[in-house]
Amino acid sequence: MRTKTPQIIISSVGVAALAIAFALWCSDSNYGAEGMTAAVVSVVCFAAVCLKTVPVWLDSFNRPSESENAAKSGACLKIFLGFLAWDAFIILAVFVFRAYMGNTDSFVQSLDFWKCTDSQHYLAIAEDWYLSSGSIDRLVQLVFLPGYPIIVRLFSYITGDSLTAGLLVSALCFALSGCVLYRLVLLDGTHLKAMRAVKYFAICPAVFFFVCPMSESLFVLCCLSCILLVRRGKALAGCAVGAYAAFTRSPGMVLLVPVVLELIRHRAKWTEYLKTLIIPLGFAAYLYVNYLVSGDAFKFMQYQQEHWNQSFGWFFNTAAYQCENALYSLGQGSVNFYGLWLPNLLSQLLALTLIFFAAGKMRPSYTACFIAYFAVTMGATWLLSAPRYLAGLFVMPIAMSAVSSKKCADTALTTLSLVLGVAYLSFFVLRWQVW
Numbered sequence: 120m121r122t123k124t125p126q127i128i129i130s131s132v133g134v135a136a137l138a139i140a141f142a143l144w145c146s147d148s149n150y151g152a153e154g155m156t157a158a159v160v161s162v163v164c165f166a167a168v169c170l171k172t173v174p175v176w177l178d179s180f181n182r183p184s185e186s187e188n189a190a191k192s193g194a195c196l197k198i199f200l201g202f203l204a205w206d207a208f209i210i211l212a213v214f215v216f217r218a219y220m221g222n223t224d225s226f227v228q229s230l231d232f233w234k235c236t237d238s239q240h241y242l243a244i245a246e247d248w249y250l251s252s253g254s255i256d257r258l259v260q261l262v263f264l265p266g267y268p269i270i271v272r273l274f275s276y277i278t279g280d281s282l283t284a285g286l287l288v289s290a291l292c293f294a295l296s297g298c299v300l301y302r303l304v305l306l307d308g309t310h311l312k313a314m315r316a317v318k319y320f321a322i323c324p325a326v327f328f329f330v331c332p333m334s335e336s337l338f339v340l341c342c343l344s345c346i347l348l349v350r351r352g353k354a355l356a357g358c359a360v361g362a363y364a365a366f367t368r369s370p371g372m373v374l375l376v377p378v379v380l381e382l383i384r385h386r387a388k389w390t391e392y393l394k395t396l397i398i399p400l401g402f403a404a405y406l407y408v409n410y411l412v413s414g415d416a417f418k419f420m421q422y423q424q425e426h427w428n429q430s431f432g433w434f435f436n437t438a439a440y441q442c443e444n445a446l447y448s449l450g451q452g453s454v455n456f457y458g459l460w461l462p463n464l465l466s467q468l469l470a471l472t473l474i475f476f477a478a479g480k481m482r483p484s485y486t487a488c489f490i491a492y493f494a495v496t497m498g499a500t501w502l503l504s505a506p507r508y509l510a511g512l513f514v515m516p517i518a519m520s521a522v523s524s525k526k527c528a529d530t531a532l533t534t535l536s537l538v539l540g541v542a543y544l545s546f547f548v549l550r551w552q553v554w
Contacts, residue, residue, distance in 0.1 A: 125177055126173050126174050126177055129173050129177075130169075130170050130173050133166075133169055133170075133173075134166060134169075134170070137162065137165070137166055137169075140433065141158075141162050141433075141435060144158075144433055144435065144436060148436070148439065150439045150440070150443060151443060153442055153443060153446055154438075154439035154440065154442050154443040155439065156442070157438040157439050157441070157442035157464070158435040158436065158438050158439040159435075160438070160468070161434060161435040161437075161438035161467065161468075161471070162434075162435040164468070164471040164472065164475065165434065165435075165471060165490075165493070165494075167471075167475055168471060168474050168475050168478060168486070168489075168490060169490060171475060171478040171479065171486075172478050172483055172486045172487060172490065175478055175479050175483045175486070176380070176483035176484075176486075176487070179384055179482070179483050180384065187302075187305055187306050187351075188305045188306075188308070188309060188310070189305075190301070190302065190305060190310070191310050194301060194310070194314075195298040195301060195302070198294070198297045198298050198301055198317055199294045199295065199297065199298050200294075201297070201321075202290075202293055202294035202296075202297040202321060203290055203291075203294045205321055206289075206290040206293055206294070206329075206330050207290075209326065209327055209330050209544075210230075210233075210286070210330060212544070213229075213232065213233075213327070213544070213548055214226055214229045216544075216545070216548050217229060217232065217548060220548075220549075230282060230283075230286070231282070232548075233282070233286065233330070233331055233332060234282065234332070235550060236331060236333065236553075236554055237263065237333055237554070238285065238331050238332045238333050240260045240263050241263055241267055241268050241271065241285065241332060241333055241334065242268075242271065242281045242282060242285055242332055243257070243260060244260055244263060244265065244268035245268040245269075245271040245272045245275060245281045245284070245285070246272075246275075246281050248268075249261050249265075249408065249412045250412075251412050251413060255426070258422070259422040259426045261408075261409060261412060261413065261418055261419050261422055262419045262422050262423050262426075262427075263334075264334065264366060264367055264368055264369065264405050265366065265405065265408055266334065266337065266338075266341075266363055266364075266366040266367030266368070266401075267288070267333070267334035267337050267338075267367055270288050270337065271284045271285045271288050271332065272284075274287055274288050281332075282332060284332075285332025285333075286330070286332055288332070288336075288337065289329060289330060289331060289332055289333065289335075289336045289337070290330070290336075292329075292336035292337045292339070292340045293329040293330070293336040293339075293340075295340050296320070296329075296336060296339045296340045296343055297317050297320060297321065299340065299343040299344050299347055300313075300316055300317055300320055300343055300513065300516065300517075301313045301314070301316070301317050302347060303343055303346060303347045303350070303513075303517075304316045304317075304517060304520065306347075306350055306351075307481070307482065308520075312520050312521075312524070313520075315519070315520040315523060315529065316516045316517050316519070316520035317516070318516075318533070319515075319516040319519040319520060319523075319532070319533075319536065320515075320516035322533065322536045322537055322540055323510050323515065323516065323536060323540070324462075324466075324506060324510075324536060324539040324540040324542075324543045324544075325466075325506040325507050325509075325510035325540075325543060326510070326540060327543075327544050327547055328507045328510060328511075329510070334367050334368055335507065335510065335511045337367055338364055338367045338368045338370075338371065338511055339511055339513055341360050341361065341363050341364035341367060341371065342361070342364050342371065342374060342512075342513045343513045344357070344360045345357045345358070345360045345361035345364060345374050345378070345398075346374070346377060346378070346381075346513070348360060349378050349381055349382075350381055354378075354382070354387070354391050354394045354395075355394050355397075357378065358378065358394045358395055358396075358397040358398050359397055361374040361375075361378065361397070361398040361401070362397050362398050362399075362400050362401030362404075363401055364398075364401065365398055365399065365400075365401030365402040365405075366401035366402065366404055366405055367401075368511070369402060369405075370492055370495055370496055370508070370511075371398070371401060371402070372398065372399060372402055373488060373491045373492045373495060374398055374488070375395055375398055375399070376484070376487050376488050376490075376491045377484040377485060377487060377488040378395050378398065379392070379395055380483065380484035380487055381484050382395070384484065405419075427501060428500060428501040429499055429500055429501050430499075430500045431495075431498060431499075431500070432498045432499065432500040433498050434467075434493060434494055434497040434498045436498070436500075437467075437497050437498060437499065437500075437502050437505075438464065438467060441460055441463050441464050441502070442460075442464060444459075444460050445460035445461055445464055448460055454546075454549070454551040454552070455551070455552050457546060457551055458546040458547075458549070458550075458551025458552045458553050459503060459551070459552035459553070459554075462505070462506050462543060462546070462553070463502060463503070463504075463505040463506065464505075466505045466506040466509050467493075467497055467505055467509075470489075470493065470509050470515065471493070473515070473518050473519065473522065474486060474489050474514075474518055476522050477517075477518035477519075477521045477522050480521040480522065481514075481517055481518060481521045485514045485517060485518070486514070488512075488514055489512065489514045489515075489518075492512050492514075493509075496508040496509075503552070503554040504554045506543065507554065519532055519536075
């Protein structure tokens, strides 16, 4: 019983803190029964994931250090080329689908369709950087971090235009991410386990966002590379890559969680922990860009609040308003139910369910990364992009691989991913508010 004392203390404190936060939120909320039910389900599932993670993390200190399994000859090259082919196939599939729907653009002209989301903002930044004066639609682009546009700008000197450069950067980062994911999973498992993770990464329902000229593919590549380098004992290089992740997307700051936990797991020297301070420097550099452009290091927060009604909130509040919006849209017969609210709600619930079953089968630092990432990204006060944000978390395909060791589970998850992927891609092409 004595050995379980730390587990009991940590679990009790965590549950108490979550319960207090939820109670305070309840006292100030005015949702209906459906919204409150969604919030309760969300917080209970989240708590279950946390509780399952604590004993696994404590037990990890008694496990021997792992050694990396050998990669299959030519595996990374095959993954890289396969992902490039898959990227091209998705672009072609979108072109064919739009042509079937009556669009008469040529293939080259049809590539402009890929500007339909936040891509247009990233490409504008790559072309003209941030503006300190002008129309509000251009000024608010300051909320999009510069890590991706900078690389697109460099590639545009080769391609001659930002759109082609953006598609190329995303494709290359997507392909490289598959290779790094493979090497990362090999640290804990076999070639087959690593290839399952690669497969699930490639067929996730929101995979088309890795094709878009947006920051998702670069962000995943940086996150995967950061963790791989840290686990191989190269904390300085890993944290430097992690800093660029935080310079690309603000959730990159969450990398501090798995990095610190891995250092604790390996009983690193105190000097190694100092290297983790490099990661926040990436986001600090973005704040400095804000200051140079607007004179206010936190100007992006004002733009997010005023233009997108976006600020920090609780993930269970998100579940509540998304549930009520989904029911309202369904009652109105709006396509927003299928393209926006249902995918957002479903992705959160499925993610929590997946991690609950995977928590005991993968590294606790990965589960802790999910917990922190989920709390931060799903807590946005006006969340429209839950499937995209969760697709950008490197933990998800690793978790899917962990729970699908049996053939029947692998077949079921693969089929579900493909079916949801075809549906979600269709909604994206139809522009049913997929963001």
